[in-house]
Amino acid sequence: MRQLRRYAGAALVTVLLLTGCPARDDGYRAGAADAGDPYVPGSGNGGYNVGDYRLRVRYDPATDRLTGQATVTATTTAKLSRFNLDLAGLTVDSVRVDGADARHRQDGAELVITPAHRLDSGRRFTVDVAYGGVPAPVTDGQLGSGGLLATADGAVALGQPVSASTWFPVNDHPSDKATYDIEVTVPDGLAALSNGVPKGRTSTGGWTTWRWVEATPMASYLTTLVIGDYRVETSTHAGKPMVTAVAAALPADGPAAASLARTGAVVDFLASRFGPYPFDSYGGIAIADDRIRYALETQSRPVYGPGFFRSGANGNVIAHELAHQWFGDSVSVARWSDIWLNEGFATYAEWLWEEHDGGRTAQRNAELQYAVTDWSRPSVDPGRSGLFGDAVYKRGALAVHALRRTVGDDTFFRILRGWVAERRGGNATTDDFVAYAEGVADRPLKPLLDAWLIGTGAPTPL
Ligand code: TRP
Numbered sequence: 536m537r538q539l540r541r542y543a544g545a546a547l548v549t550v551l552l553l554t555g556c557p558a559r560d561d562g563y564r565a566g567a568a569d570a571g572d573p574y575v576p577g578s579g580n581g582g583y584n585v586g587d588y589r590l591r592v593r594y595d596p597a598t599d600r601l602t603g604q605a606t607v608t609a610t611t612t613a614k615l616s617r618f619n620l621d622l623a624g625l626t627v628d629s630v631r632v633d634g635a636d637a638r639h640r641q642d643g644a645e646l647v648i649t650p651a652h653r654l655d656s657g658r659r660f661t662v663d664v665a666y667g668g669v670p671a672p673v674t675d676g677q678l679g680s681g682g683l684l685a686t687a688d689g690a691v692a693l694g695q696p697v698s699a700s701t702w703f704p705v706n707d708h709p710s711d712k713a714t715y716d717i718e719v720t721v722p723d724g725l726a727a728l729s730n731g732v733p734k735g736r737t738s739t740g741g742w743t744t745w746r747w748v749e750a751t752p753m754a755s756y757l758t759t760l761v762i763g764d765y766r767v768e769t770s771t772h773a774g775k776p777m778v779t780a781v782a783a784a785l786p787a788d789g790p791a792a793a794s795l796a797r798t799g800a801v802v803d804f805l806a807s808r809f810g811p812y813p814f815d816s817y818g819g820i821a822i823a824d825d826r827i828r829y830a831l832e833t834q835s836r837p838v839y840g841p842g843f844f845r846s847g848a849n850g851n852v853i854a855h856e857l858a859h860q861w862f863g864d865s866v867s868v869a870r871w872s873d874i875w876l877n878e879g880f881a882t883y884a885e886w887l888w889e890e891h892d893g894g895r896t897a898q899r900n901a902e903l904q905y906a907v908t909d910w911s912r913p914s915v916d917p918g919r920s921g922l923f924g925d926a927v928y929k930r931g932a933l934a935v936h937a938l939r940r941t942v943g944d945d946t947f948f949r950i951l952r953g954w955v956a957e958r959r960g961g962n963a964t965t966d967d968f969v970a971y972a973e974g975v976a977d978r979p980l981k982p983l984l985d986a987w988l989i990g991t992g993a994p995t996p997l
């Protein structure tokens with residue numbers, strides 16, 4: 536013990552010698568270079584929270600060049616000497632912090648910004664970034680690619696868990712949600728679609744600027760930019776704007792268009808189960824590029840790859856992406872290891888929709904799934920390579936059904952509605968959900984949910 540203390544004393548002297556007198560340590564630090572989420576090393580940053588992104592981007596399909604001007608309004612959570620934003624593959628021309636020129640350097644996908652004046656904790660600040668280049672998707676061996684992809688007629692920015700940093704400087708982690716005001720300028724005749732409420736368009740000199748405002752906090756991976764030749768339809772649904780767009784390369788009377796036309800009916804069904812729709816606009820975008828083999832729950836306006844509609848209309852994928860508007864978009868993960876909170880519920884919503892639409896019952900889908908589930912793979916913390924695996928989607932949905940069968944329909948839907956109401960616009964973890972469900976049901980549910988989510992043997996069938 537004495538030995539140890541002497542050792543610690545010596546270490547302290549060494550630290551003082553190395554760093555100088557503690558009185559001169561004023562506590563200003565560099566913000567962390569990532570969010571500390573082991574599933575996405577390098578993504579996100581520390582030391583601040585973003586409140587709003589104001590993005591002005593111009594994209595020229597003839598050259599694939601994007602030029603951008605981003606204004607990021609944020610609040611520090613620590614005393615900062617410098618901080619980072621994520622930006623992949625584009626070049627920064629200038630950075631200003633609170634209107635004053637700031638030093639900046641780019642290190643891979645990190646934009647490191649040193650403001651002229653250090654920032655106190657709890658302080659609001661704005662960062663203006665002028666940037667540009669030819670965007671390229673980021674490719675990850677385990678997770679596929681994400682980001683801005685040039686297409687035959689324009690571009691599509693889409694991806695999970697990473698996409699946003701390929702077209703604007705961002706704190707690229709779902710734990711830091713923000714509002715967005717997005718203006719996209721494209722050659723006249725092309726559509727430029729994004730998230731939220733359409734705020735009109737203006738044309739000058741052969742270019743058209745489309746403006747979109749998402750006023751409800753949005754995780755960065757839920758942003759999208761879709762540029763190209765689209766049939767855009769704007770209407771009103773339940774008092775809010777609805778914008779659907781189908782690639783002109785897909786038939787106007789084909790299965791993609793027919794499926795997207797069901798958006799209003801599906802959203803109303805889901806609202807009858809989960810409670811009020813959480814955003815102020817609706818919609819969906821069907822793209823034609825075969826390289827996009829996914830659909831994604833981009834906030835207020837999911838994007839659907841062409842594969843989903845190849846063998847006819849598909850209500851399930853519409854139900855899945857729209858269910859994410861409650862589970863994933865309004866209530867977002869705080870870390871990617873909890874992604875079953877998104878995918879388990881969205882998959883369960885497919886089962887609810889199928890039953891409502893005259894297909895298999897949810898009970899039947901659960902029985903079929905139970906029979907093929909690999910219980911050695913957990914829904915919670917599935918590992919990076921398991922982020923989009925069956926343990927997350929299918930076993931996650933089974934766990935939701937197990938909860939329903941255990942507490943009964945009335946309590947189950949009170950849990951779901953209460954959960955999305957209480958956590959609306961925020962973030963949550965698996966433990967938060969289990970505690971919430973236990974509170975509503977007024978009984979322990981952790982042993983049950985543990986068995987269905989992470990147990991390594993088959994639970995007693997339902
Ligand atoms: N989250 C999407 C869904 O469940 C699927 C998805 C996983 C995805 N990775 C992606 C979509 C990358 C687009 C890009 O609907």
Ligand code: ZN
Nearest residue numbers: 855859878881
């Ligand atoms: Zn999903």
